[in-house]
Amino acid sequence: MTRLTDDDVKGISDSLQDVNDMLTETTGMSLIELAYEAVNVTTAGTDVTEFTVGVVPVTSGMGVITRFSESVADICRSMGMESFVTKTYDIKGLAEALSQSPDIVFMADDYEFIAYNTKARRHANNSQCTAAGYVTALNGAAKGLIGKTVLVLGAGRVGGWAAGLLSAKGANVILADIDIAKAEAVASRFAGAVATDRIGEAIASNDLIINSSPAHVESRYIREGAIISSPGVPHTFDEEAYRKATIIHDPLSIGVAVMAVMSSSFYIQDIKKCRR
Ligand code: 2YJ
DSSP: OOOOOHHHHTTTGGGHHHHHHHHHHHHSOOHHHHHHHHHTOOTTTOOGGGOEEEEEOOOSTTOOOTTHHHHHHHHHHHTTOEEEEOSSOHHHHHHHHHTTOOSEEEEEOSSOEEEEETTTTEEEEHHHHHHHHHHHHHHHHTTOOTTOEEEEEOOSHHHHHHHHHHHHTTOEEEEEOSSHHHHHHHHTTSTTOEEESOHHHHHHTOSEEEEOOSSOOOGGGOOTTOEEEOOOSSOOOOHHHHHHSEEEOOSSHHHHHHHHHHHHHHHHHHHHHHHO
8 A cells, every 4th residue: 555755745734725726626626525525415414613633643654754644634624623633642642632532533554544433433444535535526527427437547445445436426447457356356346347457558548537556657548638536646647647637636635535524424424323
């Protein structure tokens, strides 16, 4: 799994308005509108501004990423959520966070990134939420996906979630991975989905792409007018790629915004379940 770097994260807090502008221009939705759409809830049912967030830096594995936790808190703040970052790390940090009774605790190591709803005792995970955000972005940019073919690059966790969500939206899914067995295993879970390991050929024959792979996408394969919704890091699209295609990418904000809304929505859903 690709880990974010200090460089990926350093400009995030200062570029939240740019992300909003980019999303509004390409998808017709602001970051918060996209997140609500991705979780399929409304502000009337789930008002994220009523939820407080604690973010705990985690040192395990390759350690703390400079400004990662601060960026997560800033993204949540930009959505109107009261947010803080703990001064201490790891379990000590979790105890520090819990002493302030936040509704949601965000924590990430090198493998998992979760938003734990402390009242509903359920968590949203970053892979699912990232896939939901980028599929929703593609759906907005393409003005619907029913009956359309979408190429998913990368059969990892985000690619797997994306394939399922696209399939549920009525798209025809092509799963591409250099590891054909991996692509076939994911494709076999969704009716009509097909697998390929001919990456260049697949890019050259498709207009709608979710890029959830860490591999470089060569611009010579990209079709004029393609739409590429691209959670994959590192993000290595060059000028030619940007000239040819609409490319939707940000390293953290889309996934975190969807996590915040999904985690907040658990509380409402669970209260409703109890009332039944
Ligand atoms: O607290 C910190 O600063 C670090 N422990 C953050 C680590 C961030 N983790 C990643 O970038 C992993 N790739 C997370 C996996 C997310 C799954 N999509």
